[in-house]
Amino acid sequence: MKDIYEECPIYTKDLITLRQTTMEDAEELLKCYSDEKAVPFFNSDNCHGDNFNYKTLERMKKAIDFWNFSYENKYFVRWTVILNNTKEKIGTIEMFHRIADDEFNHYGILRIDLQSDYERQQIIGEILEIVNEYFFKAFDVKVILIKAIPENIERIAALSKMGYESVNRKVMTYDDYFVSLESR
Template sequence: MITCIGTKLIETKRLMLRKFEYTDDENMLKYWISDPKIQSMYLEPVYTTKEEVRALIGKYISGYEKKDYYRWAIILKETNDCIGQIAYFLLDKNNHFAEIEYCIGSLFQRKGLATEATRAVINYGFEEMNLHKVQISHKSINIPSRRVIEKCGFVYEGTLRDFFYMDGRYVDRLYYSILKDEFI
């Protein structure tokens, strides 16, 4: 049975994963939420104004009132900047699994930070939420995301062919999972 405890602070060597705050708006605009390349990989809209971002943060903050809501700002400890986000956006209480989504600004990619955040959230899911399985997916064109998934030890489960239509072409969606007893 899943234990719904909500979004709580998670600390890693280089990161702090915490609830979003309105003061994250400038970093979000600077590093990721206004970047069409980053946002298109997650089918999220591009935000260009502080007002739009603050409205989104408001939705996140109101979500924190629910014990089955899990969304973290990825904060780089060294600078205290919000460099991305990570969440359990799908929670299946009947079958004891959740699905992760994440994004990280392009300046911070290929440094192991997304892997560090993802491992921490997987651990949170297994140890704090009592999940049996964590799943994740990526678009076939998102090779950096595939590398994060592989480094975290996920097992490939299958491909949903031509799942997304992007920029005039179809793109596959690849699914992976990891079970509690497989996570090291």
Template sequence: MLNVYENVPKFENENFLLRMVSNSDIDSLLKVYSDKKSLPFFNSDNCHGDTFYYDTMEKMEKAIEFWLYSYQEKYFVRWSIIDKSTNKAIGTIELFHRDANDYFTNTGLLRLDLASDYEKESIIEDILNLIISDTYELFYCDKIATKAISTAIERIQALRNCGFISTDNVLIGGDGTKYHSYYVLERKLIND
């Protein structure tokens, strides 16, 4: 079985490529993370106050440096989402295995950050479908959870189209903070 912390797989379809984030993405990701229209859709729950708003090259460079360090320490994996029509990063997907004393244990927690121009139902669904089925094996989990605030209409519909359902369960942060607005996709066990 593939160990995602030894070899990060690439995922692609005709429109998008998911590959490990790289310093070469700084320019295009700076446009994403400095876009104030995108900011409300980013999931910064339990991130020690980081809102993922990076409006300078230096801040973006430090963020990527931290993401690469976190991968080396096996905290999470962050893929850049490359739009094949422009060959530019238009966002990122972060995934990690979460064990906790709440509903969201044995969960692959997925954070999807996109440029505001790409916050569209069909695009989100296209991107999620690249990685969802492999998440359970890569992150040894029985469910995938991701956040979508109530105003993220396009994102919510894309999640529903992919089989996610809204949950009233709260994610409890390391400091006891309660986080809401999560959608969950449970692994379907197939009986042969």
């Protein structure tokens, strides 16, 4: 398997395709990141005050520029979520291998940001199928954490169906995390 930071793979399922986010995605992704109903579901924990609620194309492009910088420096990978039937770009996901001096050292952190109209169990389920099949090896982790606030019923249902359980304690200083039970 190639290093994910040398060559970013494209993943495809029935409903969605994940491919590395590029600047050409900015205009369509702004629909996601300006969606007031979606913003509360984004995981902005430990993001230095950025809540990912972007109002302008310029701000969206700055975020993508940072995501590309982070990929080049092997901090994390950001993929655009594309609907296969319409080619619409409905959000992004991010994944990284966390290194820290705590009990969650060497855990993977997965972030899923979707437009509110697409925050659905079936779409999230396909994202998690890709994650479970490829990300443990690609990021060299045995466990993956993902945030889902209690109001996010669709995400929690998808997580439960895919074998994730509530951590039931704080991750760093944050609540509402779910954990994969074991690597796939």
